[in-house]
Amino acid sequence: MRPTRLWRLLPGAALILLSAGSSLAMTLGRAQGMTLIGRPLDVTVPVVLDAGSDPTELCPGAEVFYGESRVEAPIVSLRATGGDTALLRVQVPRPVDEAFVTVQVRVGCTQVLSRRFVLLTEEPGDTARAAAQPTPVAPAVIAPP
Secondary structure, X not given: OOHHHHHHHHHHHHHHHHHHHOOOXXXXXXXXXXXXXXXXXXXXXXEEOOOOOOHHHOOOEXXXXXXXXXXXXXXXXXXXXXXXXXXXXXXXXXXXXXXXEEEEXXXXXXXXXXXXXXXXXXXXXXXXXXXXXXXXXXXXXXXXX
């Protein structure tokens, strides 16, 4: 490789290194909350922020789909929970009417981090019946001495 070629690559490499130094280190956790048919959607997603980041300057957003139908105007809020964590909450007042719900959340104004969650819905009675059913216990077996 000739020295003149190396000098042509140097400005591009410097630009890549400078842009990597100013990137945010954010992480979106798993979606939390139950999606029940006939009930409004209420899901929270934990956000781990870079040290020194202000959660109020993150430009949170979300898109929600019930099945393949886009839900208009979900309510998106971001609340600091202390330290370098925050909770992104997505609420939809319209009751869930499909077997699956897709929630795409995004955080960040200039550098956007997004994650898509596909949630399977349950009937409201399914969770109550599962909790009310007793767990079968195997009979005790006494061995002769």
